[in-house]
Structures are given as C-alpha cells and as structure tokens.
Amino acid sequence: LKNGIFAAYGSTVNGNTCYGNSQDGIGASDGSTVT
Secondary structure, rough: OOOEEOOOOOOOOOOOEEEEEOEEOOOOOOOOOOO
16 A cells, blocks of 8 residues: 555554554554544
8 A cells, every 4th residue: 555545444554454544654553543
C-alpha cells in the first residue's frame, strides 16, 4: 500500500495489523487511526 491508500480492517501494513483507517507511510501501528 502507498501513502494515501487506506488499509482495510485487519490487514497488515509494514508488519502492523490495522484496525480502522490505519495508513501506510505514517508509521501506522496497532490500533492507530490516520485521517
């Protein structure tokens, strides 16, 4: 995923599981939300 493309719930971005709108390229971590 590239910056600006939102990860789906439960997907993995940069080794971190995403919950909500976590986003690649901004240091997304477990449970983070990027708007």
